[in-house]
Amino acid sequence: MDSQTTAHITKNTTLIPAINGWQYYLTDQGRSVHTIKAFLGDLNLLTSYLPPDKTLGNISTSDINNFLDWMLNERGVPCSPKTFARRITSIKSFFRWLSDSGVLMINPAEKVVQKSVISPLPTVLTNEEIEQILEVANNHRTGESPDTRYYTLVLLLLSTGIKKGECLNISPNHIQVENLENPILFVRYKSPQYRYKERKIDLPQEWIEAYEEYQKAYNLTDRLFPWSQRRLEYLLEDLSREAGLEKHLSFDMCRWTCALQDWNSGMDPNKIRQKLGISKVQWREVRMKLHRLSSSIEE
Numbered sequence: 001m002d003s004q005t006t007a008h009i010t011k012n013t014t015l016i017p018a019i020n021g022w023q024y025y026l027t028d029q030g031r032s033v034h035t036i037k038a039f040l041g042d043l044n045l046l047t048s049y050l051p052p053d054k055t056l057g058n059i060s061t062s063d064i065n066n067f068l069d070w071m072l073n074e075r076g077v078p079c080s081p082k083t084f085a086r087r088i089t090s091i092k093s094f095f096r097w098l099s100d101s102g103v104l105m106i107n108p109a110e111k112v113v114q115k116s117v118i119s120p121l122p123t124v125l126t127n128e129e130i131e132q133i134l135e136v137a138n139n140h141r142t143g144e145s146p147d148t149r150y151y152t153l154v155l156l157l158l159s160t161g162i163k164k165g166e167c168l169n170i171s172p173n174h175i176q177v178e179n180l181e182n183p184i185l186f187v188r189y190k191s192p193q194y195r196y197k198e199r200k201i202d203l204p205q206e207w208i209e210a211y212e213e214y215q216k217a218y219n220l221t222d223r224l225f226p227w228s229q230r231r232l233e234y235l236l237e238d239l240s241r242e243a244g245l246e247k248h249l250s251f252d253m254c255r256w257t258c259a260l261q262d263w264n265s266g267m268d269p270n271k272i273r274q275k276l277g278i279s280k281v282q283w284r285e286v287r288m289k290l291h292r293l294s295s296s297i298e299e
Contacts, residue, residue, distance in 0.1 A: 011057030
């Protein structure tokens with residue numbers, strides 16, 4: 001525990017300066033900007049509920065439970081189960097930090113019941129639908145007016161499981177094809193705080209063949225796909241429509257389909273986690289969903 005961020009915080013400190021200290025701590029720990037923003041928003045909501053002169057040492061478990069009840073039933077602003085669960089997590093994390101650092105001898109949030117919420121199962125493609133999508137994409141690739149974007153994009157997504165933002169940031173020099181027996185995609189991040197998400201992902205030979213055609217067709221410089229996010233989304237939507245699917249193909253659907261394919265193939269779960277670039281905490285829910293998706297298909 002970093003004692004520097006809590007050096008001037010005691011049980012007699014009020015919430016706002018303590019939250020500021022927690023912000024510094026989260027930043028030092030490399031937490032993402034979005035996570036920090038969400039956590040601080042949750043704690044600031046608690047600050048608005050409690051009396052401004054309420055000190056850390058005087059905040060009780062009842063105060064926190066009353067706040068949570070107010071937020072759900074009296075505040076008058078909708079609070080989804082997922083948001084409610086995150087706010088409990090934020091409060092628990094904040095007071096655990098204070099307790100672990102010795103500011104508080106008793107953690108008032110310790111006995112607050114955590115509400116775990118698992119969002120609905122994602123929509124994935126069946127094996128037959130994957131074949132239909134790839135067939136349509138390949139028709140674009142080999143037609144009278146060849147358009148290699150469809151096949152290059154969708155096969156990359158279904159093979160690697162990368163996220164939309166990662167796809168948009170790929171540069172041609174992130175693709176290593178020198179060793180044709182083991183072509184690799186490097187997923188890179190510009191910001192140092194996301195370096196833990198960087199990884200190498202194996203690429204299938206059939207994608208490399210399409211990629212070489214794609215390179216010849218388009219003058220690639222800084223970006224592998226030099227089009228807007230919306231334009232790429234339209235390409236995926238075109239594929240699902242032309243394949244006659246009721247599902248609307250998306251980046252997220254390709255990501256989950258890839259993960260499920262790897263799961264069903266018997267790939268080591270930790271390797272799937274690393275391929276997706278997610279933390280061990282995030283993997284808990286993803287793993288449960290993959291297990292449920294796999295079971296539902298078998299049924």
